[in-house]
Amino acid sequence: MSSLMDAVRAGRTAEVVSLLDGMTDAERRSCFPELRALRKELRADPWTAEARRAYPALHVAGAACQTGAAGVASWLAATDMRWWQASPGVLIDVLSDRAPGWLADVVHRLAERPLSARVPYELMAGLVRLSGCPVPTTEAYVHGWVEHIGHVWQRGDTLLARLRKDPHLARLTAALFETNDIGSRLAWTAVEGPNSWTEALAQLTVEGILDRRATVDACLARLLRGGPPADHRVFLRMLRALALSRDEEREHTADWLALASDAASVVAAHAQSVLASLALDGELSTRQLAEVSGAVLFRTEKKLVRAQLVLLGKVLTRDASAADELLPAAAQAFGHEDSDVQERALKLVERHVRKVATADVREELASAAGQLIPTLRRRAAQSLGVSPVASAPVPYEEVLPPAPEPVSLGPAPESAVELAEEVGALLMSGGDVAAFERALDGVVRHAYRNRDALVEALEPVVTRRWWDNGDAQYGFRVDDYFTRHHGLVSAADALELLLATLRGNVLTSTLHTAVRRRPGTDDCGQSALARAFEARVWEVAYRIRTEPLPFLLSTPTWDTGLLEPDELVARLDEYRRLGARVSAADFAQALLRVRRGDRAAAEAAAERAALLGTAEGARLAQWLTSVPPAVPVTRRRTSADRVLLESGEVPELQGDLPSEFQSLGRPVSVFRDRRYCNHWSDGMRQHWLALLPEQRELVAVRMLRDIATVAVDDARGAAAILPRLAESGGAAGELVHLSVAYGLGARHPEDRLAAVDALLVLAARGQLDAARLGADLGQLVRRGAVKPSRLVESARTAAATGAHATVWGILRHTLPALLADLATGETPAPARGLADLLSVAAECAERTGAREELPHLTRTADRRGSSRLVTEARRLRSALAEGVAA
Template identity: 30%
Template structure:
């Protein structure tokens, strides 16, 4: 009999010869097997990751050796839970059980429980789950109720439908030994909802309509599951809430169960709660249930009022309309003199706060038809509630609810106009004290303190490897320079290099690779290679702009500069380290650093010096006098730079890109910006050509798809946000067009708003695209930027801004940031380049604190939108928002295009909303 050795066991395992390996293991004595156990564990631990594959995986065979040679369930489970040993579907279960039976193991059930507990929460495959299930079934052990085990059970049950002949899902559940144990947890664990709608073949094609609801309902109908228990669990799950997709299977199950009136009555209060706060499909289900109870005379008035109060605040118009009708029916059923009439009508008045002006007027009309039944006290309370109404509705409400007013006669003479309209509930203009004086107050927080020890530097480098940030980079670069002579620096940083070779060593180009070389240069470890291959002559004479294909490339070259120049001439500090987190440098601090260089007899490195100039803020006369005393060439250049005001504002000009099909029809349109230097002398920096000169192709493409960190990008030119916006425009424009898989976001916009410099056409376009972004987080970021920029009252003062606003139809002298955004919104929204529905959502949020700014945008956007050959989708929603914003800001005036639409006949929503807005503006 061959001796048990690692070589023999591993060879049979790699060959997947389970029969020979089982025979070898069972031929050995128990003592021999137990003696081989530690050898097996050591061999598996010593196997490198790359050695697991030699044409096949040995995991299945080594699992047989584990169950044969290890003494406890804990040790077997620990071994099978390691790396590649987790491939349990490769374990021949029959051989595994044969060996366990031959050993007479009393702990096989315990092993099954342990393996079941080790199943991953998310990525659990049915075959993996089945191996643990086999051990449990063989021994009768009860599994742990973990997310992984329940998820694996659901996946295995669904998969069993297609094992052999297609089987109804109800039969698959019925045949499962774990149905009664695990099904309740499907209702209790939100994270399992996605397992209830796997794609399945319905006989004609693949679908995601859940089969789970029908299967459970069938088991209920057959008596396999208790009806009351399932219905209660279903309603409880709906009450717990969550994403609509999570709740859909349970809403469908509720419909499949078709509760009786008695069953619905038992959950009436639950349906009232669902109607107020559940996702629309579930709220619709609840509303239908309450209607059945109401029609059957089984719905208490208090519950109907509770349901109405919640439903009338919802955005879904169909739900609000149906609830108003239900409340109206209730009033008509109540006898004369019933004190609850006032309460019901006051509940209906909750719709006065709805964002939809149509629904406000509908509520008022329904209350008008019932107003003769109001008590004086109820009429007074409704008068107070109607104060939120605007326009004609406010006039009608004043006439209806004012105690001394005569009864309202439909079609009668117009009444005196009501007072100025109010914004919807919760909309309050920001107080002047709430708007910061951005021209005086510092825009960004001070930079964090410098790194003080080699150990702290090592920690910051590790953090930078995992998450690059502008502040992190600047602190690491400053720390590396100032701590270069510190004791023990090499001993602390060398392990960091070895820990992250893929990021700091092995790549051929990039900031982190250059950082690795800078670390080795500062610690004297190895020769620098990658940084010396940079075409430095082309960098310093500006003959190769491609070395900076995006402004954040400046940081890459700065890191390479440290690595390349350290050995030849180290410096004690860097001039370009920011004093604030936005990347800016205080002028007094920069002059002090330059004076320190002159006193120490060293010269700053070129790119470090130029980045410092591009970041420095305005200087006071005292700082200018100090700078004038600098004597070196770099010092005199700094003094002249500060005296001249720094980098001249580049010229930003809108540039339209378009692509057409073979018939010449427009396929895609995008407006970006090009940049030209605003300098009229030859005193420019080396970096200027690459940063302030930007050309674009005539066709939209993927030329802007750069991977950049927004904070790193903005920190290159913190005093010239228009330049950064122009570079980033293709990416920001894509936010309104590309699919969900695109990884870009709008986090750059608030950063630019907090930077300084004129806001011109590029920043206007950037914010407009952000307001129309596909995803809500991007629209929120754009809204934050819009509010900051509108609070500044920044004028579009860049060269080219006047022609920009004039070309878009903006009135002369009105080229503020808000009106420029409006003009651009009208341009891009008219042809659908920017979707108005998304913009309306963003501006609605902004109107809560800045209705005047929102109205400024809309007053400029509406003329081109109303002139568009084809009415843009969601334009009525934008008009409705205009009525809110104009009312809250007490705007007046006439818009010719709006008057033309308001004068049309017909009852379309576009005409109705135009009449409302026009009526308010011109009354």
């Protein structure tokens, strides 16, 4: 046994195999406890050279020295040995003397493991060969088979040739169509030729090696099931490669109907083309065509809808008797969101309405015409010879979501154990402002009450943190990590600094140096925000080490960061009673957070603060009675592709605040020397807003450059802060509105949705300046910073919530600038995008009953032709003019 363990520790795999071959089953079993103990030993530090050397030999020995199939499968697929496994050939060799049934049990257990377990396909396939069992068809096995078969470059032959020789081809091919997310792996091979999965499988059905009927059925079933885009592309390509005959297409009519109705766009288009061919050849019943048309015309893809209307027109031209069934189906497009689609559908109905044989169908068409936009509705009444169902006009009422209410912070956890649980959760998820501030205050309170009990409660949280295992694990000291090499770039870092301080992993001299440090020239616009946030954290850490604080003065009352003045006065009074020395950074942050917008409450609290008889009480009283600073003076700077704002100095923040907080009120210039910015954590922006909860413009000016990247540079994530910006306090001025404007033109849908949320919050709070936002959007579109198509999506999303008047109020100030450029031929905006924007504006004007003149609209509407741009301009003009003469 000792010789086996020595060989395993030394990583001599060949010697291990030789020793195992000479052992009986009983001797092997007796070795397993020591092998398990070695595994536990290596797991504590798996990245050392000794562990990497021993793992492959341990992998082999542990598999050979167990008798249970479940235990062996668990050992072979163990996570801790995944990176240094023994080769599949060696494992198959040491297991080859087991009974076939036992081997079959092992391989099926391995195949049931998830893909993330990374069980080698070669190992599973080798065990299948040894056992003679049916091949598994699990996700892990099929993915492994596809990857193994597809590596043509390793063998020099073709994928088609290898598939021909595979003894399990039929079973695995059938499983291929049932396996989730397999398209991405199939797509790694060639698109065409014998090395393409699609053409190879199609050729095998031609040769009779695969059952063609079963393969076609399986391919269609997979497309009907749906899945990720990669699956749609690959299996549709496979279906096309199968080149179905007309008889096969007719046999699967029900599948084509379902695919055209519900499948992904690219798949639905193919199904639609097949159905069109069948319909034009008279092999699709009128009822079937009407049913599928009703489904397709409800889809959002305009290309599919238009193609279906064209098909209906062709069928009606050939068969007049189909009008009674097909025209009501076509009329369902009257309710489509795109007015161009509505007009096409109306033209189709107008062209064939004479073929309608019954009055009931005419009444149905009249009822459907009520869904048309007003101009088309009037046209339908004249051209169809019927009047739409009349309804009493209903005054428009704007529907906005309720303005979000701030959430109060609960008290810090009373139990150190409960606090440790919250801190552990925050380190994993990051948390929001409320969770972070609760945890921060809780650490301070418990460090003051009973430091030892807090350290003991935090033991499970910190025991696996890298800084608690040694100063140089990542090549630098813990002190350097939190200062020069890394900094506090996230809220989790701030908590880690406090925990490391409690554990004694940060030198007192490092804490003292950080507290005394003064900010220099800004490296980037966000440096002032980061330094102000860090100043309080470093000072808290220093005081924990030297003179613990009883609690924090600056813990906010609300999740926005706002602190009620009465609460701050009470905390200062408790500090006075305890004789505690106030932390400068903590007090400065409290001043910046205290509510001054409610002048009556602020002045009443100031009187009580003055009676405290302390320097901090007097300072608070003076702060509360002073007038809050006005919005800083801004200057607009424009470049070729963006618009930015600069801000002037805020004198109030240049007083007796610590220098780290004075930086927040210094001028911001877009022409400063911008060095590398390491503020990459999107989650920090909410904490920066909480620094100045009644001065969001001061925060927005430092975040604007990054927010602009979501539209200009197609970045992702920076606009997530916009709803919090809208919920924050203070004036919503130029900077807030320009930030929202960039968000509405963001590249990624989640950023646009965040901007729409911010827009609705501002509107619900009565803080939205529609004229300012609309003008900003017009300028950004003209400069190419915002693409019209993205703005259209945002506007439609906002309007769909019921905010049609809000959207119209914005677009009425955006469109004139674009239409003016269009009139002079200087617009950089694509006409198609502008047409869509006019369409949204027209819908909002029609719903709200807006009546006014829009500058430059008439010139566009009077242009020759019937392009969509001109059509939508005329629609908007008609909506705005309706009733003006009355």
